[in-house]
Amino acid sequence: MQIVVAGGDTTPHWLAEASAMVPEWRADVRDVYMRWAITINAMHVARNRYAAAPELALETKSLRSDRSGKTEVRVLDTWTALDTARNYELATPLLAAYGFADLYGLFEEIVFEFYLIFWNDNPERLLRGEEFRELRRAYKKRNAGPAAAEQWEGAWADRLSKWRRKRGYDGLHTVFASLYRDGGLKRPSDYKLTDVSDWCKTIQAVGELRNLITHGVGEVSSELAEYSASVPSNVFSFKQAEPLQVTLGHLMFLECFLDQMLNAIGGSLLERAYGPVLSLAIE
Structure with a gap:
């Protein structure tokens, strides 16, 4: 069950909009996880099937062109059941x-x-400084007519794009901490064991693992070993210089963490709008 912030004249628009997005974000996380989980499950089923049936073989096909340029489907290789498994x-x-x-x-x-x-509900904060003088002028004139509105929207979209590109280098844990600080958000009042700083440490740890995967690194970095030591889980634990092995358990850990994070975000938005309330979040 997800309680969302109701819109209204006394409620900042961004609170209601973000709160309404939490169920959608949760569904997206679930969908992505489920697609990978069932694919991994299918791999295990296929391995067991071929291991138990030595008479089977697997043909793998692709497209190839002959000398005339005609493209056709051809068998690239045929594996025995043992090789397939x-x-x-x-x-x-x-x-x-x-x-x-x-x-x-x-x-x-x-x-x-x-x-x-x-930011779309609080643009003034990104318009500070001498370099954004023209952008501030466009913001002030945005209601002067269609042309002025179009000019502002284009300039603002460019400002947001450049902001995101720049912040992308800061690390997601840093961005998340800034988001909570800029939005005046705090952990829900019924969270007693963890706080925003703890969540950011876990984000930093899982982010380091993602970076190693992306760059094809074969062993645990000193950073991943250090960051994972602060994660309260025996599933997400790595030792420096050991072979980097990512399992379904790590994927399950990340899905669980993101589900908890969305609980926390929903609770933080509710309390930002209405003050301490009875939260449904579970640490």
């Missing part, structure tokens, strides 16, 4: 790693979408 076994960990990177990327999109909702 072995290759399914070898490929499965890759899916867990790619799934982890995909799910983290979705959370990154959610955080920036959340931040943009805030």
